[in-house]
Amino acid sequence: MASIGPRYDRDKNLIGWQARVIRKGYPTRSKTFRGKKEAEQWARSIESEMDKGVWRDHSRAETTTVADMLARYEREVLPDKKGRQGTESLIKILTESELGRMPLAALSPEAVATYRDLRLKTISKKTGKAVSPQTVRHALSLLSRVVNLAMKEWGIPLAHGNPCVQIKMPAQAKSRDRRLIDDEEEKLLAACAEARNAWLRPVVIFAIETAMRAGEILEKWELNKKTGSQEKKSIGLQWSEVDLKKRTAHLPETKNGDARTVPLSSRAAATLEALPRNLDGRVFGTTYEGIHQAFVRACRRAAIKDLRFHDLRHEATSRLFEKGFNPMEVSAITGHKTLQMLKRYTHLRAEDLAKRMG
The missing domain is CATH 1.10.150 (DNA polymerase; domain 1)
Incomplete structure (x- = not known):
């Protein structure tokens, strides 16, 4: 049964009304309101919820x-x-x-x-x-x-x-659709070959061939703002994860949390076979930060505008569709978690189907 009582200050001035609900099997609930009517309404609503068995304790909220x-x-x-x-x-x-x-x-x-x-x-x-x-x-x-x-x-x-x-969410940003056009790949690789970082060219080729994320290919560090120190975010691809005979690269830990095995094209496998072996086990003996800086400079030398390293993943994914792989197969290779993420590539399949239709 609910009780409604007045509340007074030290000078015995009325400052509000307290509603108190005591019900067996439930914790005692009380709340103070300015008006008696509000207190009564609140008490009735609490009792009604308890009667229906739907009452929940919102005190922590x-x-x-x-x-x-x-x-x-x-x-x-x-x-x-x-x-x-x-x-x-x-x-x-x-x-x-x-x-x-x-x-x-x-x-x-x-x-x-x-x-x-x-x-x-x-x-x-x-x-x-x-x-x-x-x-x-x-x-x-x-x-x-x-x-x-x-x-x-x-x-x-x-x-x-x-x-x-x-509520309505802000409009979602349009996905980048930057691809390598005309002779940009040739110019880019030529510029990469001139880079001080000798790892740049094989890394770029490998990224285009596998659609792997930068953090899956390269060791990546980030600044911990709380401690002010650099922390390793990813270890990059390890030789222990590569099987050149089967032409696969197994990724035990990825961005979305799922392991996956990436098939390697003959070009990707040949690129790895030509690499020296690092004592620390990394396939590419450089970091994401080093490659990022070298990539920006290579694009500048090649006069290629508005190209980011991550665009190579988009390029690689597009090529998989152009080769005839279906969305499920592409997802298994690239690690896109949902087919919705690959929806932007459906126009490539439509063009391919149109060619088949004659």
Whole structure:
């Protein structure tokens, strides 16, 4: 049975009404309101939910802020995740925003939408331009994932569900569609052969032939902003993972968390066979940072504009479709986790089908 009683200050002035619900099998719930009518309505709603067996304790959502929730995620979950640095930056931005100070119980679709709109108008200190819609999408997606985790596994239910899924996300950035055209590959490889970094040319050929990510090919380091020290993000391809007889490269750890075995074309295998063996076991005795800098300079020497190293993965994936591989086969080679990610390449298959139709 609910009880409603007045609350007074030290001078015995009425300051509000306290509703108190005591029900067997449930924790005692109480809340203070300015008006008696509000207190009665709240008590009736709690009793009604208890009668129906659908009541859930939202007290933790009232005392836990968004910043508290994100801090727990960073402490307990993030250490086991890949791409930690980028996520840490997003957590910092969310924590320092108005949302960070907000109790989870007050986290509404309106509050999240307001954050979205303000963030899209914010000028980035790094670029001097407005924060991109894609960056805001990443932040909201992270917030949504952590809210779901808090609701499902941390015992912090929200009365109206996850507010992040109830708002419109910023438009998704259009995927880059940069490919090597005309004689660009020939010019690029010629420029790579002139590079001080002797690993550049074989790395570029291998990337074009395998569609492997930079972090799957090369040792990669990143700065830990908290400690100020460099940490190894990936170890790169190891000779122990390569079987030149079977022409395969096994990747036990990839960006999406799944292992995969990449078939090697005759050109990719020949490139590896010509390489010297490093004592540390790496196939390519250089780092992503070294290759990135050398690649930029090679493109400049070859007068090739707007080409990034990651575009070679897109080039390689496109060529697989042009060779007649179906989406499932391409996915097994490239490691794209969903077929939706390969949807952008469907026009290549359509052109191929048109040629077959005559």
